[in-house]
Amino acid sequence: MKRWLSGLLCAALCLQECAYGTLIHGTKQELIFNSKPEGARVSINGSEIGRTPLTWQLPRKNGALVEFEKEGCEKKQIMIQSSTSAIVFANLLPFLLWGLVVGGIIDMMSGGAYKLEPDPVYTSLACPDEQKH
Secondary structure (H helix, E strand, C coil): CHHHHHHHHHHHHHHHCCCHHHHHCCCEEEEEEEEECCCCEEEECCEEEEECCEEEEEECCCCEEEEEECCCCCCEEEEEEEEECHHHHHHHCCCCHHHHHHHHHHHHHHCCCEEEECCCEEEECCCHHHHCC
16 A cells, blocks of 8 residues: 555656646747738748738747748748747746756656747848838
């Protein structure tokens, strides 16, 4: 009985240890894409996702190259960077070192420990044809 109870207690403590970044942030981040003028085609890593203004989810773990294009305007590229979010330090709270190890590893692997920047993703396109009017 004591083994069973101690095993249950151990399992409960391990399950209590959460990956807070994954639980709070999730593994994807919703980004807003906008441009001036509006209606620019937006491509992420070479795949078109729509026209501005739009909202799109990207995995937090990886950066991406965003390209804005509109006929008569100069093409613009913006690099989205993935960096460690401060939420990862919440893993320290329950069991100090144990929390950092278990929760931190889960957050790093799932992507919950990261944030994407810039957010929102905005650019102003140079459109020589529109300036002549």
